[in-house]
Amino acid sequence: MVSQEGNQWRKAYEFNAAIGWIVALVFMFLSATAADLPTGPFWYMAVVALFFIVMNLISSWEIWSVKMALGGIGIEFMRIEALQEIAAQNPGKIWLGRGFEWKSEHTQRVYELKKVNPEDCYPPEAFLRFKEKFFGQKVASIDPDSIGAPWIHGVEPKEVDNVMALDNLIGNTLIVGTTRCGKTRLLDVMISQFIFLPGQTIIVVDPKGDKELRDNMRRAARVAGREKDFCEFSLASPSSSIRIDPLKNYNNITELASRVSALMPSSGDSGDSFTSFAWKVSNAIFLGMVASNEKPTIRKLRQYVESGVDGLLAKCLPAFFIEQESKVPDWRKKTAEYISRSVKRDKDNKMPDREPNSKEILGGYLKMYESLYRDVGIISEAIDSLTNIFHHDVGHYGKMVTTFEPVLAMLSTGEIGDLLSPDSADIEDDRLATDMLKLTDSGSIVYVGLNALADKTVAGAVGAMLLSDLAAVAAMRYNFRTKAENDSRRVYLVVDEAAQVVNDPYIQILNMAGGSGYVNIAATQTIPDFSARLGNEEKARQMLGNFNNLIALRSKDRTTQDFITETFGDTYVKAKQTTHATSSTTEKNISHFGGTIAERVGESLEAVFPTDLLGKMPNWQYIASVSGGRLVKGRVPILKEVG
Ligand SMILES: Nc1ncnc2c1ncn2[C@@H]1O[C@H](COP(=O)(O)OP(=O)(O)O)[C@@H](O)[C@H]1O
Ligand SMILES: [Mg+2]
Numbered sequence: 001m002v003s004q005e006g007n008q009w010r011k012a013y014e015f016n017a018a019i020g021w022i023v024a025l026v027f028m029f030l031s032a033t034a035a036d037l038p039t040g041p042f043w044y045m046a047v048v049a050l051f052f053i054v055m056n057l058i059s060s061w062e063i064w065s066v067k068m069a070l071g072g073i074g075i076e077f078m079r080i081e082a083l084q085e086i087a088a089q090n091p092g093k094i095w096l097g098r099g100f101e102w103k104s105e106h107t108q109r110v111y112e113l114k115k116v117n118p119e120d121c122y123p124p125e126a127f128l129r130f131k132e133k134f135f136g137q138k139v140a141s142i143d144p145d146s147i148g149a150p151w152i153h154g155v156e157p158k159e160v161d162n163v164m165a166l167d168n169l170i171g172n173t174l175i176v177g178t179t180r181c182g183k184t185r186l187l188d189v190m191i192s193q194f195i196f197l198p199g200q201t202i203i204v205v206d207p208k209g210d211k212e213l214r215d216n217m218r219r220a221a222r223v224a225g226r227e228k229d230f231c232e233f234s235l236a237s238p239s240s241s242i243r244i245d246p247l248k249n250y251n252n253i254t255e256l257a258s259r260v261s262a263l264m265p266s267s268g269d270s271g272d273s274f275t276s277f278a279w280k281v282s283n284a285i286f287l288g289m290v291a292s293n294e295k296p297t298i299r300k301l302r303q304y305v306e307s308g309v310d311g312l313l314a315k316c317l318p319a320f321f322i323e324q325e326s327k328v329p330d331w332r333k334k335t336a337e338y339i340s341r342s343v344k345r346d347k348d349n350k351m352p353d354r355e356p357n358s359k360e361i362l363g364g365y366l367k368m369y370e371s372l373y374r375d376v377g378i379i380s381e382a383i384d385s386l387t388n389i390f391h392h393d394v395g396h397y398g399k400m401v402t403t404f405e406p407v408l409a410m411l412s413t414g415e416i417g418d419l420l421s422p423d424s425a426d427i428e429d430d431r432l433a434t435d436m437l438k439l440t441d442s443g444s445i446v447y448v449g450l451n452a453l454a455d456k457t458v459a460g461a462v463g464a465m466l467l468s469d470l471a472a473v474a475a476m477r478y479n480f481r482t483k484a485e486n487d488s489r490r491v492y493l494v495v496d497e498a499a500q501v502v503n504d505p506y507i508q509i510l511n512m513a514g515g516s517g518y519v520n521i522a523a524t525q526t527i528p529d530f531s532a533r534l535g536n537e538e539k540a541r542q543m544l545g546n547f548n549n550l551i552a553l554r555s556k557d558r559t560t561q562d563f564i565t566e567t568f569g570d571t572y573v574k575a576k577q578t579t580h581a582t583s584s585t586t587e588k589n590i591s592h593f594g595g596t597i598a599e600r601v602g603e604s605l606e607a608v609f610p611t612d613l614l615g616k617m618p619n620w621q622y623i624a625s626v627s628g629g630r631l632v633k634g635r636v637p638i639l640k641e642v643g
Contacts, residue, residue, distance in 0.1 A: 009113060009121045012063040018056035025049040067123045068131055069157035072150020072618065074138030078637035080192060080219050086161070087196045093163040094193055096186075096551075099634030100156040102623060104571040106633070107608050109155045111573050114610075118151040140618060148554060148618030153635060162634040166519075168627045172510050172546050175523040175622075176560055177553025182620035183523045184210050184496055186551070188639045190521065192220035194492040199443045202492045203436075205466065207459045207500040209236050209449040216639050221445050229445045231432065235462065236451040238415035241431065243422040246465035247296045248435035249472040251479070256296055257283035259468040262503060263407045263461045278404040281305060284385035288312040291382035292319045299421035302408040305401055310362055313386045317365040320373075320380045328372055339364030410458055411465075420462065436469045437476070440491050452500055463501030471505030474516040486517025498522035499529030502543065510546035522547070526557040551624040554617040561614045568625055571608040576601050 025046055032042035086095050100106075113121065119141075122128070128139045140150035177183045187204075194202045195217065206213055214232065221230040234241040247256050261279035285304045289296045292315040304312055321331040328334065342363035343356045356364070369383060389397070411420055422433035439446055448466060452459035470493065477486050493509065495501060502522070513520055524530065530540040544563070552564045579598040608631065609623050617623070621635040 008063065008066055008109065009116050010063070012060040014056040014059040014063070018053050018060060021049045021053045021056065025053065064123060064127075065157050067121055068127065070118065070121055070151045070154035071123070071128045071131070071142065072140035072146075072152070072154045073159075073635060074140040074143050074146055074150075075620070076138065076635070076637040077640050079641070080216070080223050080639050083189065083192055083639065084196055084220075084223055087193045090161075090163050092166055094166050094169065094190065096162040096164065096622075096624070096626075096632070097189065097620075097634045097636035098159045099153070099162045099632055100159060102609065102631040102633045104573075104608065106155050107571050107606065107610070108573055110152070110610055110613065111575070111606065113151065113155070118149065121151075146618060148621070149613070149616040150618055152613050152617060153621055153633060156633070162632050164626050164630075164632075168549065169519045169521070170514055171548030172513055172520045173522070173549040173551065173626075174544070174547035175521065175551045175553070176527065176555055176564065177523075177525065177622075178556050179525055180619070181554040181617070182636070183553060184213050185620055185638050186553070186622065186636050187494060187496060187521070187523060188213060188216045189636045191217055191492075191494055192639065194494075194519075195220040195226060195445055196224045198224075198226075199488075200490050200492060201440045201443050202445045202494070203439070203448065203470070204446065204494045205448045205450070205463055205496065205501060207450045207452040207463055207497045209234070209451045209453065210496065213496070214447045214449060217445060217447050219639075219641060226445060229443060230447070231439075231444055232447045232449065233419070234447075234449040234451070235416060235419070235458065236449055236454065238419055241419055242446075243419050243429075243431050243433040244439075244466065244469075245297065245422050245433070245435045246420055246462070246469045247298065249437050249469050249476065251472055251475050253286055253290055254283055255468070255472060256286045259465060259505075260298070260301065260408070261404075262464065262468070263411070264403055265407075274400060274403050277400040280385075281389055281401065281404070284382070284389050285309060285312060287382035288316045288386045291380065292316045297421035298408060299412040299417055302405075302412045305408060306405060309386050309389050310358070313383065313390055314358065314362045314365065316380070316383055316386060317362075317369055320369070320383060324373065324378055327378055331368075331372075334368055334372060335364065338368035342367060407461065411461060416458065416462070420465070436466065436473050440470075440473055440477075441489070443489060450501070452497070456500065460500050463495075464503045464505075467495075467501060467503060467509070468505040471508045474509050474512050474518055477518075478512045478516040483515060483517070486515070490517045490519055492519045492521070494521045494523075496523045497525070499524045499526075499533050502530065502533055504534075504539075507539070507543050507546065510543065513546075526555070527560045527563045528557065548628070549624065549626045551622050551626075552614060552617075553622045554619070555614050561611050564614055564623075565607045565609060565611045568607065568609050568623070568631060569629075570605045572603045573606045574601055574603050 028042045028046050028049065031037070032039045032046075083095070122141055125142055128142050132139045132142070140146040175183050175186060191202060191204060191213075194200060202217075204213070204217060218227075218230055221227050231242045232240065233244055247259065250256050257279045260282050261275050264275045264278050282301055282305070285301055286296050288309065289300065289312065292312065294300065294315070318335075321328070321335065325331065339356050339361050340351070343351065343360045346352050366387065373379070411417065418429070423429070424433065448463070450459035450463050474491075495506070509518055510520055512518065527540065527544070530543060531537040534540050534543065550564065550567050555561055555564065577600045579596070579600070582593060582595040584593045614623075620638065621633075623631065623633050625631055
């Protein structure tokens with residue numbers, strides 16, 4: 001049994017036999033025609049010879065075709081229109097290039113091949129060149145520029161379309177692969193197909209700012225007749241970018257404080273106390289803004305953090321007094337009393353002849369709040385929190401916000417500030433000002449380019465904020481909309497180079513995916529990058545546990561490789577062991593020899609996709625575990641405009 005598999009890579013001896021039979025046939029033909037003998041038997045024999053020729057040629061072809069396939073398939077391009085046709089032929093499905101289902105027989109072939117050195121099994125180069133010409137498909141093994149081991153994809157000669165149900169993507173999909181191995185090109189293929197689905201929302205977060213990715217999205221939108229739905233948020237070219245307010249959506253106001261304080265660089269225990277102080281301050285300010293009907297924006301948050309909360313408190317207090325008018329109807333009269341009480345007297349203890357200043361007004365308000373409201377249980381959380389900050393020791397406050405201020409400055413100044421804190425009063429700015437809820441509800445196709453190559457910190461911070469806002473939208477959809485509603489307008493959220501932007505809210509998005517109608521796809525270079533970003537391995541594991549589909553491209557990192565092979569599981573591989581032994585004894589006579597040859601077929605449990613192959617995978621090729629453990633080997637074409 002083992003030899004059957006092992007024999008796949010041997011020389012096609014059947015071809016020699018076929019040649020023998022051909023020679024015999026020729027002789028029979030000559031004898032029948034040239035010699036003066038009865039021809040009947042020759043013709044009978046010719047039929048027999050023909051039969052063996054055909055049989056042997058078929059067997060040879062089986063061996064050759066397997067070997068021909070070993071050369072692998074090189075780079076392939078595809079027009080976006082062709083992809084659209086494929087998508088139209090597979091409604092409700094997603095096409096992931098071409099390939100085959102990876103079964104244990106393929107694992108077996110790999111193990112056999114490794115024994116004989118796969119490169120030695122390639123057919124002569126001339127054959128492969130002929131194949132390339134004849135089938136119009138690049139053969140990777142004869143392309144000096146090709147990267148990786150082409151024979152991995154070549155262990156199966158028959159390629160089919162790799163399609164899977166779109167619904168399976170609800171279970172979140174992770175794409176891993178080293179840099180420049182084709183992750184983003186695979187995303188191109190997937191994203192285009194999402195764009196072809198009418199009315200669906202597509203949000204692509206691209207920290208790196210891959211122009212090809214953006215252009216492909218735009219092309220797909222044009223081909224699908226959805227050009228109007230396309231919009232771009234770009235830190236690299238703010239002038240042509242839309243403006244998104246990342247603090248617009250929240251289910252609970254405290255989320256906003258978490259959203260901004262999470263941007264603080266965390267560094268050990270002392271770092272965390274700075275973060276929690278930043279949380280406290282921003283929470284007070286956001287509460288105050290909402291209480292005084294101010295729209296929370298990062299720009300305003302920064303103003304209050306830097307210049308103090310007095311102004312905000314002075315707005316909140318009268319707003320609160322109006323709100324509680326039923327409980328203290330004569331609040332206006334009382335306010336005048338309290339303010340006049342807090343006005344600083346002259347030297348001779350007389351009321352000065354001037355209007356009370358802002359400090360005195362605030363002092364009066366605060367006193368009145370304490371005695372007429374707070375003391376009798378009429379409490380405002382916003383005022384209490386703001387008062388707390390207001391009374392905080394100025395020196396200590398300044399020290400505690402030293403790391404928070406630069407973070408806020410980074411996100412609120414200049415062009416980035418304009419993009420993230422859209423000012424509705426500025427009528428000169430005609431760039432669309434929107435937010436994630438509006439975008440998801442309108443079926444938009446949004447490309448978010450974060451330009452991380454120029455500034456990684458800003459890219460990480462902005463990406464994280466937008467993801468947090470999207471998490472709030474997901475929670476809203478999860479809690480207040482029906483599943484049918486969510487499924488009819490799904491949100492396809494694709495995060496490339498995910499390790500640069502993911503955060504806790506993203507884990508929540510993954511968690512809620514099913515109920516909120518989110519289809520999540522994240523691409524990363526290595527698994528340890530996630531641990532580094534999220535702070536610890538446990539969080540990373542928690543996140544990884546939410547991905548049901550794994551698409552692995554070439555990966556060199558050991559931890560990542562182990563994660564992939566662990567996910568794919570093991571299978572039994574048969575191995576033949578041959579033992580030769582000879583012995584000689586002199587007991588009987590000097591020429592007495594004994595010998596044994598033993599063959600044993602054993603089975604061993606091995607990784608279904610051997611770990612070392614992950615490091616040798618050619619560009620644009622993957623091995624994936626999709627739809628509950630089905631393993632598929634595939635390769636995707638590069639999308640391009642013409643050709
Ligand atoms: N139009 C093209 N022609 C040839 N090669 C291309 C083309 N576009 C991309 N590539 C190749 O694809 C690879 C980059 O793929 P990409 O998806 O950007 O990698 P990553 O995994 O880093 O996202 C590179 O090796 C690049 O040379
Ligand atoms: Mg990329």
